[in-house]
Amino acid sequence: xxxxxxxxxxxxxxxxxxxxxxxxxxxxxxxxxxxxxxxxxxxxxxxxxxxxxxxxxxxxxxxxxxxxxxxxxxxxxxxxxxxxxxxxxxxxxxxxxxxxxxxxxxxxxxxxxxxxxxxxxxxxxxxxxxxxxxxxxxxxxxxxxxxxxxxxxxxxxxxxxxxxxxxxxxxxxxxxxxxxxxxxxxxxxxxxxxxxxxxxxxxxxxxxxxxxxxxxxxxxxxxxxxxxxxxxxxxxxxxxxxxxxxxxxxxxxxxxxxxxxxxxxxxxxxxxxxxxxxxxxxxxxxxxxxxxxx
Numbered sequence: 001x002x003x004x005x006x007x008x009x010x011x012x013x014x015x016x017x018x019x020x021x022x023x024x025x026x027x028x029x030x031x032x033x034x035x036x037x038x039x040x041x042x043x044x045x046x047x048x049x050x051x052x053x054x055x056x057x058x059x060x061x062x063x064x065x066x067x068x069x070x071x072x073x074x075x076x077x078x079x080x081x082x083x084x085x086x087x088x089x090x091x092x093x094x095x096x097x098x099x100x101x102x103x104x105x106x107x108x109x110x111x112x113x114x115x116x117x118x119x120x121x122x123x124x125x126x127x128x129x130x131x132x133x134x135x136x137x138x139x140x141x142x143x144x145x146x147x148x149x150x151x152x153x154x155x156x157x158x159x160x161x162x163x164x165x166x167x168x169x170x171x172x173x174x175x176x177x178x179x180x181x182x183x184x185x186x187x188x189x190x191x192x193x194x195x196x197x198x199x200x201x202x203x204x205x206x207x208x209x210x211x212x213x214x215x216x217x218x219x220x221x222x223x224x225x226x227x228x229x230x231x232x233x234x235x236x237x238x239x240x241x242x243x244x245x246x247x248x249x250x251x252x253x254x255x256x257x258x259x260x261x262x263x264x265x266x267x268x269x270x271x272x273x274x275x276x277x278x279x280x281x282x283x284x285x286x287x288x289x290x291x292x293x294x
Contacts, residue, residue: 009038009071010117013107015100015133016044017125018051020059022150024162026121027066027073029150029172035119039074040066041107043100043129046079049089062162078103091126101132105195108140122175123150137177139198147175214286217268222261229257233276234283 012030014023023042030037047056056077066073079087080099088096104120111118120137122130130149137147153169164170218227232243240258244251258276265274265282 009036010119011039011041011111012037012119012121013041013043013104013111014121014123015104015125015129016042016052016055016059017129018055019124019160020055021152021160021162022123023059023121024062025152025164025170026119026123026148026150026172028163029170030119030148031073033172036071037073037119038071039076042075042077043103043107044077044079044125045091046087046089047077052089058162078107091128097128097132100129101135101195104129104133104136105139105198106193108136109193112140112142118145119148120146121148121150123148134175134177136195137175138179139195141177141179145177147177149173149175211286213269214283217265218283218286221264221268226257226261226264229254230261230279230283231287233258234280234287237280 010030012023012027014026016023023040027037027040042059044056045052047053059075063075066075080091080096080103081087082095082099088099091097091100108118108120118141120133122133134147137145141147149172151171151173152164156164156168156170161168218230222230229243229247232238232246238246240251240254243249244254247254249257261279262274265279266272271278
Protein backbone atom coordinates (compact mmCIF):
# COMPACT_ATOMS: atom_id res chain seq x y z
CA UNK A 1 0.00 0.00 0.00
CA UNK A 2 1.31 3.44 -0.88
CA UNK A 3 1.96 5.81 1.98
CA UNK A 4 0.11 9.09 2.47
CA UNK A 5 3.27 11.02 1.64
CA UNK A 6 3.57 9.35 -1.72
CA UNK A 7 -0.07 9.86 -2.53
CA UNK A 8 0.41 13.58 -1.94
CA UNK A 9 3.66 13.84 -3.88
CA UNK A 10 3.86 14.32 -7.63
CA UNK A 11 4.02 11.35 -9.98
CA UNK A 12 6.03 10.80 -13.15
CA UNK A 13 4.35 8.59 -15.73
CA UNK A 14 6.69 7.60 -18.56
CA UNK A 15 6.68 5.28 -21.54
CA UNK A 16 9.57 2.84 -21.93
CA UNK A 17 11.30 2.16 -25.22
CA UNK A 18 14.79 1.17 -26.32
CA UNK A 19 16.36 4.13 -24.45
CA UNK A 20 15.58 3.70 -20.72
CA UNK A 21 17.80 6.64 -19.82
CA UNK A 22 15.13 9.09 -20.99
CA UNK A 23 13.14 8.11 -17.89
CA UNK A 24 15.95 8.52 -15.37
CA UNK A 25 17.16 11.72 -17.05
CA UNK A 26 13.66 13.22 -16.89
CA UNK A 27 13.28 12.14 -13.27
CA UNK A 28 16.66 13.58 -12.27
CA UNK A 29 15.88 16.88 -14.03
CA UNK A 30 12.49 17.20 -12.35
CA UNK A 31 13.92 16.50 -8.90
CA UNK A 32 16.77 18.95 -9.53
CA UNK A 33 14.13 21.59 -10.31
CA UNK A 34 12.49 20.98 -6.95
CA UNK A 35 9.58 18.79 -8.00
CA UNK A 36 8.67 16.28 -5.28
CA UNK A 37 8.43 13.15 -7.40
CA UNK A 38 7.53 10.32 -5.05
CA UNK A 39 6.59 7.73 -7.62
CA UNK A 40 7.41 6.74 -11.18
CA UNK A 41 5.01 4.66 -13.27
CA UNK A 42 6.75 3.00 -16.21
CA UNK A 43 4.41 1.95 -19.03
CA UNK A 44 5.90 -0.76 -21.23
CA UNK A 45 5.26 -3.52 -23.75
CA UNK A 46 6.20 -7.18 -23.09
CA UNK A 47 9.40 -7.18 -20.96
CA UNK A 48 10.47 -10.56 -22.36
CA UNK A 49 11.14 -9.19 -25.85
CA UNK A 50 14.03 -7.06 -27.08
CA UNK A 51 14.73 -4.20 -26.93
CA UNK A 52 12.39 -3.79 -23.96
CA UNK A 53 14.01 -6.69 -22.09
CA UNK A 54 17.37 -4.88 -21.98
CA UNK A 55 15.75 -1.52 -21.20
CA UNK A 56 13.70 -3.13 -18.46
CA UNK A 57 16.81 -4.64 -16.85
CA UNK A 58 18.78 -1.36 -17.01
CA UNK A 59 15.95 0.57 -15.43
CA UNK A 60 15.39 -1.99 -12.67
CA UNK A 61 19.11 -1.81 -11.86
CA UNK A 62 18.54 1.84 -10.92
CA UNK A 63 15.87 1.07 -8.33
CA UNK A 64 18.26 0.75 -5.32
CA UNK A 65 19.67 4.19 -6.13
CA UNK A 66 16.27 5.86 -6.10
CA UNK A 67 15.14 3.90 -3.06
CA UNK A 68 18.15 5.24 -1.14
CA UNK A 69 17.31 8.88 -1.83
CA UNK A 70 15.64 11.04 0.78
CA UNK A 71 12.80 11.19 0.12
CA UNK A 72 12.89 7.93 -1.84
CA UNK A 73 11.25 7.35 -5.20
CA UNK A 74 9.10 4.25 -5.77
CA UNK A 75 8.94 2.64 -9.21
CA UNK A 76 5.94 0.75 -10.54
CA UNK A 77 6.03 -1.11 -13.85
CA UNK A 78 2.73 -1.24 -15.71
CA UNK A 79 2.46 -3.49 -18.78
CA UNK A 80 0.35 -2.57 -21.78
CA UNK A 81 -2.31 -5.28 -22.04
CA UNK A 82 -5.13 -6.20 -24.35
CA UNK A 83 -8.56 -7.02 -22.98
CA UNK A 84 -7.65 -10.71 -23.03
CA UNK A 85 -4.67 -10.04 -20.76
CA UNK A 86 -1.95 -10.51 -23.38
CA UNK A 87 0.92 -8.06 -23.51
CA UNK A 88 2.05 -7.03 -27.02
CA UNK A 89 5.74 -7.23 -27.91
CA UNK A 90 5.44 -4.04 -29.95
CA UNK A 91 2.86 -1.46 -31.01
CA UNK A 92 2.02 -2.57 -34.55
CA UNK A 93 -1.79 -2.80 -34.75
CA UNK A 94 -4.82 -0.66 -34.02
CA UNK A 95 -5.57 -2.92 -31.06
CA UNK A 96 -2.05 -2.36 -29.69
CA UNK A 97 -2.47 1.40 -30.02
CA UNK A 98 -5.82 1.23 -28.26
CA UNK A 99 -4.21 -0.67 -25.40
CA UNK A 100 -1.58 2.09 -25.07
CA UNK A 101 -4.32 4.72 -24.94
CA UNK A 102 -6.20 2.77 -22.28
CA UNK A 103 -3.27 2.21 -19.94
CA UNK A 104 -2.00 5.80 -20.16
CA UNK A 105 -5.50 7.13 -19.61
CA UNK A 106 -6.06 4.80 -16.66
CA UNK A 107 -2.78 5.72 -14.94
CA UNK A 108 -3.25 9.47 -15.33
CA UNK A 109 -6.90 9.17 -14.29
CA UNK A 110 -5.95 7.24 -11.16
CA UNK A 111 -3.35 9.85 -10.23
CA UNK A 112 -5.83 12.70 -10.70
CA UNK A 113 -8.47 10.91 -8.64
CA UNK A 114 -5.97 10.85 -5.79
CA UNK A 115 -5.17 14.52 -6.13
CA UNK A 116 -1.69 13.97 -7.55
CA UNK A 117 0.20 16.39 -9.76
CA UNK A 118 1.13 14.51 -12.94
CA UNK A 119 4.34 14.78 -14.94
CA UNK A 120 3.96 12.78 -18.15
CA UNK A 121 7.06 11.98 -20.23
CA UNK A 122 6.47 11.05 -23.87
CA UNK A 123 10.14 10.69 -24.83
CA UNK A 124 10.36 6.90 -24.69
CA UNK A 125 8.87 4.18 -26.86
CA UNK A 126 7.07 4.28 -30.18
CA UNK A 127 5.79 7.54 -31.62
CA UNK A 128 2.21 6.34 -31.18
CA UNK A 129 2.84 6.34 -27.42
CA UNK A 130 3.69 10.04 -27.61
CA UNK A 131 0.57 10.76 -29.65
CA UNK A 132 -1.74 9.01 -27.22
CA UNK A 133 0.12 10.54 -24.28
CA UNK A 134 -0.71 13.98 -25.67
CA UNK A 135 -4.35 12.95 -26.16
CA UNK A 136 -4.56 11.81 -22.54
CA UNK A 137 -3.03 15.08 -21.38
CA UNK A 138 -5.66 17.01 -23.34
CA UNK A 139 -8.44 14.98 -21.76
CA UNK A 140 -7.28 14.86 -18.14
CA UNK A 141 -4.68 17.50 -17.34
CA UNK A 142 -5.40 20.57 -15.27
CA UNK A 143 -3.21 23.65 -14.89
CA UNK A 144 -0.73 21.97 -12.51
CA UNK A 145 0.15 18.99 -14.72
CA UNK A 146 3.03 18.93 -17.20
CA UNK A 147 3.89 17.05 -20.40
CA UNK A 148 7.62 16.62 -21.08
CA UNK A 149 10.06 15.57 -23.78
CA UNK A 150 13.73 14.84 -23.11
CA UNK A 151 16.43 16.02 -25.51
CA UNK A 152 20.01 14.85 -24.97
CA UNK A 153 23.01 15.62 -27.17
CA UNK A 154 26.75 14.99 -27.43
CA UNK A 155 28.50 12.48 -25.23
CA UNK A 156 25.48 11.90 -23.01
CA UNK A 157 23.51 10.76 -26.04
CA UNK A 158 26.38 8.73 -27.50
CA UNK A 159 27.18 6.91 -24.24
CA UNK A 160 23.53 6.32 -23.35
CA UNK A 161 24.28 6.99 -19.71
CA UNK A 162 21.43 6.71 -17.23
CA UNK A 163 22.42 9.94 -15.44
CA UNK A 164 23.83 13.24 -16.65
CA UNK A 165 27.14 14.63 -15.50
CA UNK A 166 28.48 18.17 -15.34
CA UNK A 167 28.80 19.60 -18.84
CA UNK A 168 26.36 17.18 -20.46
CA UNK A 169 23.88 18.55 -22.98
CA UNK A 170 20.45 17.78 -21.60
CA UNK A 171 17.19 19.67 -22.02
CA UNK A 172 13.85 18.85 -20.47
CA UNK A 173 11.34 20.42 -22.84
CA UNK A 174 7.78 21.27 -21.72
CA UNK A 175 5.21 20.31 -24.35
CA UNK A 176 2.24 22.72 -24.58
CA UNK A 177 -1.11 21.08 -23.87
CA UNK A 178 -4.29 22.54 -25.31
CA UNK A 179 -6.89 21.22 -22.90
CA UNK A 180 -10.24 20.14 -24.26
CA UNK A 181 -12.16 21.94 -21.56
CA UNK A 182 -11.73 25.01 -19.37
CA UNK A 183 -13.57 23.04 -16.68
CA UNK A 184 -11.35 20.97 -14.41
CA UNK A 185 -11.39 17.30 -15.47
CA UNK A 186 -11.79 16.44 -11.79
CA UNK A 187 -15.45 17.35 -12.17
CA UNK A 188 -16.04 14.59 -14.73
CA UNK A 189 -13.47 11.93 -13.81
CA UNK A 190 -16.04 9.60 -12.28
CA UNK A 191 -17.97 9.27 -15.52
CA UNK A 192 -15.86 6.67 -17.30
CA UNK A 193 -12.65 4.66 -17.26
CA UNK A 194 -12.81 4.23 -21.05
CA UNK A 195 -10.66 6.82 -22.87
CA UNK A 196 -12.69 6.66 -26.07
CA UNK A 197 -15.89 7.26 -24.13
CA UNK A 198 -14.18 10.10 -22.26
CA UNK A 199 -13.11 11.54 -25.61
CA UNK A 200 -16.73 11.45 -26.81
CA UNK A 201 -17.99 13.02 -23.58
CA UNK A 202 -15.53 15.88 -23.99
CA UNK A 203 -16.39 16.24 -27.68
CA UNK A 204 -20.13 16.39 -26.91
CA UNK A 205 -19.50 18.93 -24.15
CA UNK A 206 -17.37 21.09 -26.43
CA UNK A 207 -19.92 20.95 -29.24
CA UNK A 208 -22.66 21.98 -26.81
CA UNK A 209 -20.56 24.93 -25.62
CA UNK A 210 -19.89 26.06 -29.19
CA UNK A 211 -23.57 25.77 -30.08
CA UNK A 212 -24.56 27.78 -27.03
CA UNK A 213 -22.01 30.47 -27.93
CA UNK A 214 -23.47 30.72 -31.43
CA UNK A 215 -27.03 30.91 -30.13
CA UNK A 216 -26.05 33.75 -27.81
CA UNK A 217 -24.59 35.58 -30.80
CA UNK A 218 -27.76 35.15 -32.82
CA UNK A 219 -30.20 35.98 -30.04
CA UNK A 220 -28.36 38.61 -27.99
CA UNK A 221 -25.81 40.28 -30.27
CA UNK A 222 -27.58 40.64 -33.61
CA UNK A 223 -30.58 42.82 -34.30
CA UNK A 224 -33.71 41.04 -35.60
CA UNK A 225 -32.97 42.28 -39.11
CA UNK A 226 -29.36 41.07 -38.97
CA UNK A 227 -30.47 37.71 -37.59
CA UNK A 228 -32.96 37.30 -40.44
CA UNK A 229 -30.25 38.17 -42.97
CA UNK A 230 -27.69 35.78 -41.49
CA UNK A 231 -30.27 32.97 -41.35
CA UNK A 232 -31.01 33.27 -45.05
CA UNK A 233 -27.31 33.60 -45.95
CA UNK A 234 -26.37 30.53 -43.88
CA UNK A 235 -29.19 28.46 -45.35
CA UNK A 236 -28.78 29.34 -49.02
CA UNK A 237 -25.50 31.20 -49.52
CA UNK A 238 -27.07 33.82 -51.76
CA UNK A 239 -25.40 36.90 -53.22
CA UNK A 240 -26.12 40.34 -51.79
CA UNK A 241 -28.46 41.09 -54.69
CA UNK A 242 -30.39 37.85 -54.17
CA UNK A 243 -30.53 38.41 -50.42
CA UNK A 244 -31.87 41.92 -50.95
CA UNK A 245 -34.55 40.65 -53.30
CA UNK A 246 -35.67 37.86 -50.98
CA UNK A 247 -35.77 40.14 -47.93
CA UNK A 248 -37.24 43.16 -49.79
CA UNK A 249 -34.32 45.37 -48.85
CA UNK A 250 -31.97 47.44 -50.92
CA UNK A 251 -28.58 45.93 -51.82
CA UNK A 252 -26.95 48.83 -49.97
CA UNK A 253 -28.87 48.01 -46.78
CA UNK A 254 -27.86 44.35 -47.05
CA UNK A 255 -24.21 45.32 -47.54
CA UNK A 256 -24.28 47.59 -44.45
CA UNK A 257 -25.97 44.91 -42.37
CA UNK A 258 -23.42 42.30 -43.42
CA UNK A 259 -20.59 44.66 -42.50
CA UNK A 260 -22.17 45.05 -39.06
CA UNK A 261 -22.54 41.25 -38.71
CA UNK A 262 -18.88 40.72 -39.64
CA UNK A 263 -17.74 43.22 -37.00
CA UNK A 264 -19.93 41.68 -34.31
CA UNK A 265 -18.85 38.17 -35.32
CA UNK A 266 -15.12 38.95 -34.99
CA UNK A 267 -15.68 40.61 -31.61
CA UNK A 268 -17.93 37.91 -30.14
CA UNK A 269 -15.69 35.01 -31.23
CA UNK A 270 -12.35 36.87 -30.76
CA UNK A 271 -11.31 36.51 -34.39
CA UNK A 272 -8.99 38.63 -36.52
CA UNK A 273 -11.46 38.87 -39.38
CA UNK A 274 -14.66 37.40 -40.75
CA UNK A 275 -15.95 36.81 -44.25
CA UNK A 276 -18.95 35.39 -46.04
CA UNK A 277 -17.67 31.80 -46.22
CA UNK A 278 -16.78 31.85 -42.53
CA UNK A 279 -20.25 32.93 -41.54
CA UNK A 280 -21.85 30.26 -43.69
CA UNK A 281 -19.56 27.53 -42.34
CA UNK A 282 -20.20 28.59 -38.74
CA UNK A 283 -23.97 28.91 -38.87
CA UNK A 284 -25.23 26.62 -41.63
CA UNK A 285 -25.29 23.51 -39.37
CA UNK A 286 -27.13 25.42 -36.65
CA UNK A 287 -29.63 27.19 -38.89
CA UNK A 288 -30.31 24.46 -41.44
CA UNK A 289 -33.54 23.45 -39.70
CA UNK A 290 -34.84 26.99 -39.21
CA UNK A 291 -37.82 28.15 -41.24
CA UNK A 292 -36.92 30.29 -44.21
CA UNK A 293 -37.57 34.02 -44.12
CA UNK A 294 -40.46 35.07 -46.40
